[in-house]
Amino acid sequence: MTAWDPAERDRVAALCEEHAIHTVECVFVDTWGMPRGKRLPVRQFLRGSGFAIANVVYTWDPTCFIFATPWVDETDGFPDMHAIPDLASFRVAGWTEGVAVVLCDTVDPATGEAIAMDSRQMLKRQLARAGELGYGVDAASELECHFYTEDWQPLYDDINCYSIYRGWEMEPFMLDIRESLRRTDIEVEACNVEYGPGQTEINVRYGPMMKMADDTVLFKYIVRLCAKRHGLNVTFMAKPFLLEAGNGMHVHQSLTRDGRNVFAERDEDSVLQNSVMRRYLTGLLAHHKELQLVMTPTISGYKRVQDYSFSPTQVTWGLDHRLVGVRSIVGAGSANRLEARWAAADANPYLVFAGLLAAGLDGLENDYPLMPQVTGDPHADERWERLPAGIDGAIENFDSAFTRSVFGDVFVDNFLFMQRREAAEFAEHAEPGDDVSDWEIRRYRAVV
Secondary structure, three states: OOOOOHHHHHHHHHHHHHOOOOEEEEEEEOOOOOEEEEEEEHHHHHOOOOEEEEHHHHOOOOOOOOOOOOOOOHHHOOOEEEEEEOHHHOEEOOOOOOEEEEEEEEEOOOOOOEOOOOHHHHHHHHHHHHHHOOOEEEEEEEEEEEEEOOOOOEOOOOOOOOOHHHHHHHHHHHHHHHHHHHHOOOOEEEEEEOOOOOEEEEEEOOEEHHHHHHHHHHHHHHHHHHHHHOOOEEEOOOOOOOOOOOOEEEEEEEEEEOOEEHHHOOOOOOOOOOHHHHHHHHHHHHOOOOOHHHHOOOHHHHHOOOOOOOOOOEOOEEEOOOOOOEEEEOOOHHHOEEEEEEEEOOOOHHHHHHHHHHHHHHHHHHOOOOOOOOOOOHHHOOOOOEOOOOHHHHHHHHOOHHHHHHHOHHHHHHHHHHHHHHHHHHHHHOOOOOOOOHHHHHHHOOOO
16 A cells, blocks of 8 residues: 655644634545545544445445445455545644544555545546556546525525525535635635526636546535535535536636646637637537446436536537537637536546546547537537437447556446346336436435
């Protein structure tokens, strides 16, 4: 197992002393993207030994129900893996006193090798690949969520998008959220009321992709716990109401070199004006359908894939166009970027980021032809390839040479197994009808 760098350990120990830290929350995410881990007393944490935890967390279902998978079953005895805190991610908790939080990587205790199901380490591998090509990666996640009363009634039931007055009504707990995020080193740029009942979007400032992925995990955790102490519930469930707006995770991304946004350089006479941006975009489009399963991992997420819902239903791109899969922002100088719009808010951020980055890098390496951009209504145009509108089609598209190169054979085999079981559970237990079922509400709303 990897030992901590002594200088990093001393830096963290000094922070613990300065802020009177008594407890460190050690967090990783399961395959569904839900934060798991343990709380360690600070003295135990600083010994640097990490902690053991059952490896079945990577293949249980969203309710923590354990079932046999190719990854682990009864014959293995559900053994431990080891979680190693990544001190680069350590920060003082901004939502309370005396607590710090750190993200962890998981390893095999016998070999010290990365656990094949660990999505955070998948992202690290793709970032290393970008580095070998000479690029840094900046990103920003943009998530929506719905707030409810203590008994799970929508905080309000009308649609009042961007309402400053509605925002003022929500400000007592929204201010707590923003300040808790800020004190946890997650900078908020803006928040606004969104298009659904009790729905809000909170935008965080872009930064290095690894930190942004960690911040996205902590963001969802902090929003949930701040809501709870105000007597509220919150969900990032992709589609809690069939006929109202769903919750998305838009991912803005750009490549950097020597601290400069490479997408901002004008080096060709094309609509994007930048060859690196164009090639990166071709990779995103080439692998859009293969990545849908990690972008939309829950049954209810496919009810979000509807025309005119601002959730993409086709493989498309456009310039500053909100009905396409990839929105391209050019002419903004250092803010030039690509916005992948098809992930759901309840997806695992590490899988989403790793998949998008791998797709973009594949485009850089292969320079695929760029399909025409959308300039009008994409939904009325039969030229554009449709995404599967249900999980079965996404499952069929996921098993490919590309996904196996990004996520590994072990992950692909087990994720397919888990998703097929999820589809079978839905078919067996969900009530017939076109609405969001009670089964979906019970399974996802309170946890994702």
